[in-house]
Amino acid sequence: MGLGMIVFMIFLGVFAVVALLLYAGGSGASQKAKQVQATLDSVLATESQEMRDQIVDLRKNQQLSAIPWLNDRLLNFSIAPQLQALIHQANLKWTAGGLMAMCGAGFMLTAFVVHWKTGVLLVSLLAGLPIAFIPIAFVLFKRSRRFKAFEVELPQACDLMVSALRAGQSLIAAMGMVSRECGDPLGGEFRTCFEEQNFGLELKVAIDNLLHRVPLQDLRIVCTAILIQKESGGNLAEVLDKTAHVIRERFRLRREVATRTAQGRMTGWVLTCLPIVLGFALYMINPDMMSLLWKRDLGIKLLWAASIMIVIGGLIIRNIVNLDI
Numbered sequence: 420m421g422l423g424m425i426v427f428m429i430f431l432g433v434f435a436v437v438a439l440l441l442y443a444g445g446s447g448a449s450q451k452a453k454q455v456q457a458t459l460d461s462v463l464a465t466e467s468q469e470m471r472d473q474i475v476d477l478r479k480n481q482q483l484s485a486i487p488w489l490n491d492r493l494l495n496f497s498i499a500p501q502l503q504a505l506i507h508q509a510n511l512k513w514t515a516g517g518l519m520a521m522c523g524a525g526f527m528l529t530a531f532v533v534h535w536k537t538g539v540l541l542v543s544l545l546a547g548l549p550i551a552f553i554p555i556a557f558v559l560f561k562r563s564r565r566f567k568a569f570e571v572e573l574p575q576a577c578d579l580m581v582s583a584l585r586a587g588q589s590l591i592a593a594m595g596m597v598s599r600e601c602g603d604p605l606g607g608e609f610r611t612c613f614e615e616q617n618f619g620l621e622l623k624v625a626i627d628n629l630l631h632r633v634p635l636q637d638l639r640i641v642c643t644a645i646l647i648q649k650e651s652g653g654n655l656a657e658v659l660d661k662t663a664h665v666i667r668e669r670f671r672l673r674r675e676v677a678t679r680t681a682q683g684r685m686t687g688w689v690l691t692c693l694p695i696v697l698g699f700a701l702y703m704i705n706p707d708m709m710s711l712l713w714k715r716d717l718g719i720k721l722l723w724a725a726s727i728m729i730v731i732g733g734l735i736i737r738n739i740v741n742l743d744i
Contacts (some may be wrong), residue, residue: 499519504714505562511561512592523739525554527547533546537713539714541719541722542713544724565604566677568605569605570635570666573638576605577595579600581659581663590622590655591622594613594616597609598612612626622649626645640662640665641662687733687736687737690732690733691729
């Protein structure tokens with residue numbers, strides 16, 4: 420017990436030092452950001468407040484961490500830009516380095532506490548993995564909710580573009596109207612696409628960047644219709660009107676499928692979480708009985724077999740209830 424407390428205090432000390440370094444690096448970066456913002460405010464002093472609110476930052480920010488040397492190391496890993504893209508799509512102010520630090524800290528702390536209580540390395544690692552995934556799960560949750568809000572507003576944006584085109588405005592002017600009339604997240608993404616095109620990018624490149632930021636099938640349909648009309652000509656207002664109708668029908672069909680598969684999805688969650696919750700409850704009631712699973716070789720094999728079967732069963736149920744529409 421004394422050795423465990425010493426190791427735990429060492430861990431806390433190292434964690435505190437790393438946290439202080441991260442805070443120091445972040446505060447320095449924030450001071451620089453404030454100076455740049457003050458300079459921009461002085462330059463834009465003649466602009467109205469409404470125009471200031473619509474200013475879009477088009478710089479390709481590759482900062483993956485507030486610490487310079489850690490940012491240089493993360494740029495060499497392919498997973499770091501992917502995590503940063505997920506964070507941007509979730510509209511969070513985090514960095515890829517901060518997300519990885521949170522995952523690592525959660526994993527180490529949970530594994531250490533479980534290993535301190537049980538003394539089994541396998542159980543400690545299995546207990547630390549779900550905790551390490553919580554920050555990534557939060558990012559994916561925010562990203563999914565933001566994309567759902569984007570999908571809900573997309574048919575209305577198509578209707579606005581159709582009205583603008585039938586009134587005689589150009590496609591770029593119609594996109595500018597969508598960026599002004601629609602709220603976030605759709606208005607912000609279309610505003611970025613509109614500003615990129617105004618700053619000299621080709622329409623196809625700006626639309627490709629929009630699809631990279633918001634990789635949704637419905638938006639891909641709209642962008643494909645716009646690009647095809649640009650290459651071959653035709654009545655874009657009519658094409659967008661039919662596209663909005665198709666998107667609304669996909670929404671209706673998707674909701675109907677979700678309603679009919681709700682029982683199957685709930686069954687998958689129950690069958691996946693029930694063994695874990697039941698095992699934890701039995702351990703709290705009778706630790707000596709449950710500890711046999713990781714104190715004997717046969718129990719460890721049973722834990723591995725149970726984990727594999729739970730994962731396989733969850734994937735099978737997920738493939739059954741998730742229909743591609």
